[in-house]
Amino acid sequence: MASQKSEWVLRLERLAAREGGFAYPWRSTIEEPHGEDAYTRLVLEHLRPELDVIEAGCGHGSDALEFAPRVRSYLGYDAVEPFIEICRRRAAAASLDNTAFVVADSSRKRAGRVPALDQSADLLITRRGPTNPVLDARRVCRPGAALIGLYFVAPPLPQWNDMLPVEVRMTAEPSELVSPKVLDYIERGGLRMHGCWAFDVPEWFDDPEQLLLYIAWNRELEFDEQRALDALGEVFAAHAIGGRVALRHRRFLWKAMVD
Ligand SMILES: C[S@@+](CC[C@H](N)C(=O)[O-])C[C@H]1O[C@@H](n2cnc3c(N)ncnc32)[C@H](O)[C@@H]1O
Numbered sequence: 474m475a476s477q478k479s480e481w482v483l484r485l486e487r488l489a490a491r492e493g494g495f496a497y498p499w500r501s502t503i504e505e506p507h508g509e510d511a512y513t514r515l516v517l518e519h520l521r522p523e524l525d526v527i528e529a530g531c532g533h534g535s536d537a538l539e540f541a542p543r544v545r546s547y548l549g550y551d552a553v554e555p556f557i558e559i560c561r562r563r564a565a566a567a568s569l570d571n572t573a574f575v576v577a578d579s580s581r582k583r584a585g586r587v588p589a590l591d592q593s594a595d596l597l598i599t600r601r602g603p604t605n606p607v608l609d610a611r612r613v614c615r616p617g618a619a620l621i622g623l624y625f626v627a628p629p630l631p632q633w634n635d636m637l638p639v640e641v642r643m644t645a646e647p648s649e650l651v652s653p654k655v656l657d658y659i660e661r662g663g664l665r666m667h668g669c670w671a672f673d674v675p676e677w678f679d680d681p682e683q684l685l686l687y688i689a690w691n692r693e694l695e696f697d698e699q700r701a702l703d704a705l706g707e708v709f710a711a712h713a714i715g716g717r718v719a720l721r722h723r724r725f726l727w728k729a730m731v732d
Pocket of ligand 1: 496551552
């Protein structure tokens, strides 16, 4: 039977096979405070032993391993089966007995939904995962539940992008720092926005090789690595500040309530 999987799922399956999970392989320094650490702090402030938690788009389970020991139950789901297999292995190795990991796509467009019973969660979280669970939150969450989400915001292209060989140039259009899609889903999902925070800080690279890892990551490009590194050497010569080149690191963090 022909595969029904979306191209992005197949791409992330290949990433899992290549890199063993959804982890960023490059070395960089992100100025603090930034959205990733703010998300971790906000979620940790909410965790309590009597809570049932759902994590949407849990990847290979790094948050699950940290958060699950602090709550009653933890359900992580992701559309990418190899990620879920890694979650299950890591949870077993850590002797976590309050976790469940499920392969599911919660997109309504693809006839999916959050793989949880009605009114079964007190907290629904996602770190750069899908937005669509917001639309299903009133069903799966108990009244009084909170949702916390962190969204990747595509940064502007750097002014030196044109110095790179055409096949490795960055192409993603920048997105709006305050995500209109998230705000729309919160309203359509019948939730109450508690607060939101936009982060836009420098992410510093001190080595052209590390910057190339960032630029080429998960794009399955074919390119001449030495040519790309030579071009990045010129980027460092022309644009480094104190030996480091910066990209913008942007995230949108929000918290909504189910009344
Ligand atoms: C950017 S990754 C983040 C993974 C993990 N939260 C982390 O921080 O490492 C986004 C994850 O969301 C998953 N995802 C995206 N859309 C999804 C959907 N509609 N249903 C389930 N998972 C989805 C992807 O498969 C991917 O693992």
